[in-house]
Amino acid sequence: MADVGEVPPPFExxxxxxxxxxxxxxxxxxxxxxxxxxxxxxxxxxxxxxxGAELLGFxxxxxxxxxxxxxxxxxxxxxxxxxxxxxxxxEVRVGEAGPTRLRGHVEVALCADVVEGTELKAATYHQLAIxxxxxxxxxTVFFDV
Amino acid sequence: MQPExxxxxxxxxxxxSFPGMRVPGIVFATEELMERAIEDRAIQQVANVATxxxxxxxxxxxxDIHWGYGFPIGGVAAMDPAADGVVSPGGVGxxxxxxxxxxxxxxxxxxxxxxxxxxxxRALGRRVPRxxxxxxxxxxxxxxIEDVLRDGARYPLGQDIGWEEDVELCEDGGVxxxxxxxxxxNRARERGGGQLGSLGAGNHFLEVQVVEEIYDEEAAQxxxxxxxxxxxxxxxxxxxxxxxxxxxxxxxxxxxxxxxGTLVPDRQLASVPLGHELADRYLGAMAAAANFARANRHVLxxxxxxxxxxxFGSSSHDLGMSMVYDVSHNLAKFEEYDVDxxxxxxxxxxxxxxxxxxxxxxxxPSRYRxxxxxxxxxxxxxxxxxxxxxxxEAAEKSMSSTCHGAGRAMxxxxxxxxxxxxxxxxxxxxxxxxxxxxxxxxLAEEAPYAYKDVSxxxxxxxxxxxxxxxxxxxxxxxxxx
Numbered sequence: 001m002a003d004v005g006e007v008p009p010p011f012e013x014x015x016x017x018x019x020x021x022x023x024x025x026x027x028x029x030x031x032x033x034x035x036x037x038x039x040x041x042x043x044x045x046x047x048x049x050x051x052g053a054e055l056l057g058f059x060x061x062x063x064x065x066x067x068x069x070x071x072x073x074x075x076x077x078x079x080x081x082x083x084x085x086x087x088x089x090x091e092v093r094v095g096e097a098g099p100t101r102l103r104g105h106v107e108v109a110l111c112a113d114v115v116e117g118t119e120l121k122a123a124t125y126h127q128l129a130i131x132x133x134x135x136x137x138x139x140t141v142f143f144d145v
Numbered sequence: 146m147q148p149e150x151x152x153x154x155x156x157x158x159x160x161x162s163f164p165g166m167r168v169p170g171i172v173f174a175t176e177e178l179m180e181r182a183i184e185d186r187a188i189q190q191v192a193n194v195a196t197x198x199x200x201x202x203x204x205x206x207x208x209d210i211h212w213g214y215g216f217p218i219g220g221v222a223a224m225d226p227a228a229d230g231v232v233s234p235g236g237v238g239x240x241x242x243x244x245x246x247x248x249x250x251x252x253x254x255x256x257x258x259x260x261x262x263x264x265x266x267r268a269l270g271r272r273v274p275r276x277x278x279x280x281x282x283x284x285x286x287x288x289x290i291e292d293v294l295r296d297g298a299r300y301p302l303g304q305d306i307g308w309e310e311d312v313e314l315c316e317d318g319g320v321x322x323x324x325x326x327x328x329x330x331n332r333a334r335e336r337g338g339g340q341l342g343s344l345g346a347g348n349h350f351l352e353v354q355v356v357e358e359i360y361d362e363e364a365a366q367x368x369x370x371x372x373x374x375x376x377x378x379x380x381x382x383x384x385x386x387x388x389x390x391x392x393x394x395x396x397x398x399x400x401x402x403x404x405x406g407t408l409v410p411d412r413q414l415a416s417v418p419l420g421h422e423l424a425d426r427y428l429g430a431m432a433a434a435a436n437f438a439r440a441n442r443h444v445l446x447x448x449x450x451x452x453x454x455x456x457f458g459s460s461s462h463d464l465g466m467s468m469v470y471d472v473s474h475n476l477a478k479f480e481e482y483d484v485d486x487x488x489x490x491x492x493x494x495x496x497x498x499x500x501x502x503x504x505x506x507x508x509x510p511s512r513y514r515x516x517x518x519x520x521x522x523x524x525x526x527x528x529x530x531x532x533x534x535x536x537x538e539a540a541e542k543s544m545s546s547t548c549h550g551a552g553r554a555m556x557x558x559x560x561x562x563x564x565x566x567x568x569x570x571x572x573x574x575x576x577x578x579x580x581x582x583x584x585x586x587x588l589a590e591e592a593p594y595a596y597k598d599v600s601x602x603x604x605x606x607x608x609x610x611x612x613x614x615x616x617x618x619x620x621x622x623x624x625x626x
Contacts, residue, residue, distance in 0.1 A: 015556040017185055017212040065400045068412075076392055083277065084336055084385065116586040118557065119277040119346035119626070121239040121388040125399060125412035126214030142214055144239045144388075145347050145557065 011039030014140070020118065021127070021142040029067075029097040032130075032137045036071065037078045037106070041089035043143070044079075045117025049088040049109035056087070056109065062102045068128045070102050071139055075123035079143075081108050083119065088112070118145055146188060148172055148179060154208065154608040155542075158192055165196035165410070171203040172210060173543065173609040175601060181554065182210045182217075190217035193410040197222060198418070199230025201484055201491055205543050207498045208605035209552030209597065213238075215413030218497035218553075221546040223482065224419060225491055231407075231416035232424045234398055234431070236494035237477050239391040242435035243349075243382030244316075244473035245521040246442045247532065248449060249368070251465030252375040252457070254355040254621065261456055262579050265353060266622040268452040270581035273351055273445060275344035275626035277584070281384075282342030283444050290334050293341060294326035297436030298443040301341075306447045308467070313510055315471040316500070319439045325429025329386070330393050333430075337386025337437055342444030344381050346584065346626035348550075348591055350523070351379040351449065353622035354530060364516040364534045364615040368469050376618060377449050377466075378530055380523050382475070383438035390434040394427040419492055428477065428492075435476060442471055469532070470519035474499045474549035482544060493544050501535030501547040501612045520612055524599035525551050526591050527573050529619045531603045533612040547612040551599035560595035561586075573623070582625045591625070 014021030022039045026032030041047045049055070060077055064070040082089060090107035097104075121144040130139045146163060148156035148170070156179055158170030170191040174182060182188050187210045194216055195204035201223045210219035215235035224230030252258050258265065274281055283301065285293065293300045298312045298319030312319035344351060356374045359365045370376070383390075399415040401423050409415060417423045446468065450461035457464060477494045484491075493500075502509055502518040509518055520533040528551070539545045564572075566585035569592050573580050582588045606612045 013558065015558055017556055018218060018553045019214060020557060064396070065403060069396070069399065073396065080332070080336075086277070114584075115277060116584045117277075118587065118590065122392045124214040125235075125395070125415065128412055144214060 010035035019145045025136050025138045030094040033094045033097045037092045046082045046088040048112040049090050050112045053109040055090045055107045058106045060104045067098045072123045154605045163192040168203050172206040174208045175605045185212045187212045187217040194222050199224040199228045201225050207548040208602045209548040211552045216496040220496045221498045223491040223493045223544045226419035230419050233416035234395045235413040238475045239388045240382035241387035242438035242473040243475045245380050246471040247469040247521050248377045250375050258375045265456045266579045266581045268456050269624045272448040272452045281340040285338045293440045294433035298439040301443050307443050311468050314468045321432035321435050324432040324436050326433045328426040328430040329433050333386050333389035336389050340384040349381045351624040352620045354618035357619045358617045361615045367516045370616050383434045386437050387434040390430045497549050498546045499549045501539050503535045503537030525593040525596035527593040529617045532616045538610040543611050547606045548602050551596040554597045555595040557590040561589045579622045
């Protein structure tokens with residue numbers, strides 16, 4: 001991946017009265033989507049895989065009507081892999097992202113500890129946005145809790 | 146956008162306030178609740194919903210209104226198929242047919258339950274699967290998921306789980322006949338297959354409660370509620386299956402809506418005309434998910450009865466553990482209303498709002514026809530809950546809708562910053578409430594201070610004529626994910 005400059009924190013959580021939002025950033029679209037997956041794992045507190053646990057790898061190939069829709073589809077896919085398998089995130093690599101297709105690889109494994117993160121229902125289209133700010137891309141997505 | 150007070154607890158947002166509004170916004174609230182709704186951006190969401198095609202009368206919001214995604218929480222919108230009306234999966238939400246069930250008992254709090262409350266809460270905690278990543282009480286194999294999607298609460302009943310009257314006293318008799326399981330995806334089935342009879346996490350809960358005060362003797366008598374009696378309230382929905390049904394159809398509706406050039410102020414409001422093939426697919430899958438939700442609460446209620454029977458050494462029949470009612474607060478349904486002197490069949494979306502039919506309505510079980518439909522309103526953990534009853538007036542005022550809970554007043558992050566889960570448990574125990582939480586850290590997200598005052602919400606509903614207060618219940622035992 002080409003070095004195109006410094007970026008602010010890879011993700012941060014956004015306040016919402018009932019739900020929760022995520023702002024992620026990356027130097028490229030691929031990195032933006034990878035960081036969004038890491039941010040989602042942070043909300044779920046599914047970031048720490050058990051050391052030595054077997055990693056399960058999933059090849060992901062997704063399509064959506066546009067880039068923003070692709071982010072929602074990607075978030076729903078990662079959510080499904082983590083929450084339904086009661087697993088934590090290992091490696092995540094996005095090889096191609098946008099404008100309507102994403103291809104990547106997600107690894108999940110048993111969690112190191114009992115998970116006490118927020119349970120999410122799904123990613124929403126509410127205030128969904130992807131933009132550019134100087135030398136980095138950013139994305140905002142809200143989840144239904 | 147400044148709402149004007151036009152009646153007791155009734156505010157109007159003029160259609161000229163925001164571009165594209167086809168009807169006014171009507172918000173039922175006290176002055177204090179309205180101030181919060183304005184601060185919370187929820188009023189803008191009421192205006193956004195008013196732009197949807199075919200909306201009839203108004204974009205309504207109940208007194209527990211707060212900022213949601215697309216629709217505000219507490220939002221109600223009725224669409225006319227004969228006037229290019231639409232259905233919006235976001236107007237139902239991800240937890241399709243999430244709702245509340247209330248069981249009553251012949252047990253008296255002071256003499257029967259109080260001495261055994263810790264043992265009872267432990268027994269409920271053991272029998273009720275809850276929290277993230279847990280399986281349900283009833284594992285479904287092969288075509289059984291199909292049976293649940295088609296037959297709703299009647300499926301577990303056919304497996305000798307629960308009582309016949311449980312389905313009679315459930316909204317829609319426990320099953321929406323319009324369900325089309327063929328439009329429920331394999332992934333949704335996979336997610337639901339292992340989760341039937343599980344509570345979930347977030348704001349879902351099960352509480353042992355005591356009837357503290359009766360406000361309407363006749364209705365309370367009909368519901369067999371008396372002061373001092375122990376009851377159980379449970380709040381859960383369609384679990385991963387419902388979430389996936391919404392996800393699948395929202396994506397499809399978003400794509401079609403963009404092709405049709407339907408402009409919406411918030412993409413989560415994506416909608417498709419009623420009568421479009423995709424609308425039929427969504428409504429059929431939504432009804433199937435609603436059937437799953439009713440079956441889920443039916444199985445959970447069975448676990449509650451088993452727990453009581455084990456702790457009190459009598460059968461649940463001998464303990465008088467009959468059902469009061471079961472009602473959803475996230476659903477879209479076709480209902481008939483008199484609009485401008487003509488009866489019209491409308492698709493009524495309720496997102497965090499409860500149907501509240503008045504006395505005499507033909508859809509009510511015969512027991513409740515004289516008094517109106519029971520409405521079950523959970524308060525925040527540690528505060529009281531309410532039983533209300535629908536009014537005839539609500540048909541005209543709010544498409545027979547009322548509130549669904551206290552409504553959040555604070556974000557989850559903020560709530561967690563104020564107090565740790567462990568400290569909250571200690572505080573609740575100090576107030577005489579026994580708590581079993583599988584994820585104590587998360588408990589603080591649902592702390593009483595994170596919610597509005599449910600009494601004020603219920604009073605606003607009564608003040609506006611949407612429902613009447615029947616009874617107040619206070620929690621004595623809480624089981625949470």
